Amino acid sequence: KNQVEQSPQSLIILEGKNCTLQCNYTVSPFSNLRWYKQDTGRGPVSLTIMTFSENTKSNGRYTATLDADTKQSSLHITASQLSDSASYICVVSDRGSTLGRLYFGRGTQLTVWP
Amino acid sequence: EADIYQTPRYLVIGTGKKITLECSQTMGHDKMYWYQQDPGMELHLIHYSYGVNSTEKGDLSSESTVSRIRTEHFPLTLESARPSHTSQYLCASSEYGVYSGNTIYFGEGSWLTVV
Numbered sequence: 001k002n003q004v005e006q007s008p009q010s011l012i013i014l015e016g017k018n019c020t021l022q023c024n025y026t027v028s029p030f031s032n033l034r035w036y037k038q039d040t041g042r043g044p045v046s047l048t049i050m051t052f053s054e055n056t057k058s059n060g061r062y063t064a065t066l067d068a069d070t071k072q073s074s075l076h077i078t079a080s081q082l083s084d085s086a087s088y089i090c091v092v093s094d095r096g097s098t099l100g101r102l103y104f105g106r107g108t109q110l111t112v113w114p
Numbered sequence: 115e116a117d118i119y120q121t122p123r124y125l126v127i128g129t130g131k132k133i134t135l136e137c138s139q140t141m142g143h144d145k146m147y148w149y150q151q152d153p154g155m156e157l158h159l160i161h162y163s164y165g166v167n168s169t170e171k172g173d174l175s176s177e178s179t180v181s182r183i184r185t186e187h188f189p190l191t192l193e194s195a196r197p198s199h200t201s202q203y204l205c206a207s208s209e210y211g212v213y214s215g216n217t218i219y220f221g222e223g224s225w226l227t228v229v
Contacts, residue, residue: 004156031212031213031215032212032213032215034218036220041223041225042222042223043120043204043206043220043221043222043223044157044204044220045220046217046218046219049215049216049217051215089156089157093212093213093215094213095213100211100212100213100214101159101173101212102157102159102212102218104156104157104158105156106154106155106156107154107156109154
């Protein structure tokens with residue numbers, strides 16, 4: 001069964017600290033992996049997209065890594081800010097159909113305290 | 115900045131009422147999607163469209179219907195709302211299929227409460 005599991009479910013850190021969020025998936029055949037940021041009550045916003053051949057991608061203070069062999073990804077946030085408080089969602093796409101299908105994790109709820 | 119818009123953002127309606135959630139995008143994308151998301155849970159695909167006059171049901175069974183008469187417009191309709199329809203509905207669009215690695219843009223969402 002294709003699944004995306006994220007950990008931790010929630011995380012609290014102090015402003016200025018770094019943190020790493022984890023994503024494990026069983027989706028096959030794999031096409032790409034995305035990280036989204038979703039503020040409370042808003043739609044998800046794309047942070048990074050990685051294909052099979054990419055093992056790291058950065059977007060400002062956000063750095064995503066991908067290990068396609070172990071089917072794991074991480075999202076590292078550097079020097080956290082209060083505005084980083086949000087849910088971070090890992091999304092994996094397969095290539096098993098004409099359009100492909102997205103598999104969503106439940107997200108990690110990050111809270112940054114001053 | 116994503117050019118995809120949803121209205122209304124928040125809506126409270128009574129059981130049995132008909133409601134249409136509007137979604138429009140100005141990026142010229144052929145592919146459009148509707149997702150349903152309950153608080154703290156993952157997104158579930160309920161409808162998608164390859165292009166004009168093309169609509170398909172998604173993975174999650176839904177009593178809603180959609181239409182795609184124009185490229186930029188993808189409305190979702192509930193003919194008779196029930197409390198079980200209370201949820202957040204997210205519209206999205208992309209230029210190519212999701213397997214291609216292109217960005218999928220989401221709207222801000224429509225929060226529907228049925229009382």
